[in-house]
Amino acid sequence: MRIIGILGLAFLFVACVNKQKEALSASENTIPLELRPSPEKQAKLVFDQPLIYLGRIQEGEQISYTYHFKNKGNMPLQIISVNASCGCTTPKWSKELIQPEKKGFVKVTFDSKGKEGKLQKTVTVYANTLPADNQIAFKIEVLPNTK
Numbered sequence: 001m002r003i004i005g006i007l008g009l010a011f012l013f014v015a016c017v018n019k020q021k022e023a024l025s026a027s028e029n030t031i032p033l034e035l036r037p038s039p040e041k042q043a044k045l046v047f048d049q050p051l052i053y054l055g056r057i058q059e060g061e062q063i064s065y066t067y068h069f070k071n072k073g074n075m076p077l078q079i080i081s082v083n084a085s086c087g088c089t090t091p092k093w094s095k096e097l098i099q100p101e102k103k104g105f106v107k108v109t110f111d112s113k114g115k116e117g118k119l120q121k122t123v124t125v126y127a128n129t130l131p132a133d134n135q136i137a138f139k140i141e142v143l144p145n146t147k
Contacts, residue, residue: 035078035097035128043077043098045069045129050136059116059145064109067136071098078128082106085122088115093125112142 037043047069057063071077077098082091088111094104108123118141125134 030080031078031128035076037073037075037128037130039130041075042073043071043075043100043127043129044073045077045125045127045134046072047134047136052138054110054138054140056141056143057112059142060113062109062111063140064107065138066105066107068103068105069098070103071100073129074100075128076100077104079104079106080126080128080132082126083124084108085124088112089121089123091123106136108136108138110138110140112140115142116144117142 035043047067049067052065052067054063054065079093079095079098082093084091090109090111091106092109093106096104098104106123106125108121110121118139120137120139122135122137125136126132127134
């Protein structure tokens, strides 16, 4: 029984070892070679406020917020795509290259139609950073529509 336990632990250890990625993801393939990050040269996306509270709104209302960020890296930053955690949140973002120490934005618009209560929504910004996914989020309380 002891041998089985030791073998089980050994298997878990081997199974959990990180393996080098063999291929680039589809979004990583869209990054031009000169903008692909490396340990020595990379863009670094740093948001002023990655999590914000938008307050209270009535069900059916829309609200927008603009997240500002700075490229704290040593190469130009390119946002590849921005994905919201649900269809109720629509993102827009800086399309141009963001040079080191320059600023960019991600604007999100939340539509509360059909939503109610205290909510947290996440938006993932994919860029030529390490790692490629950068998350921002907002909290909001949607009050029932009294009409």
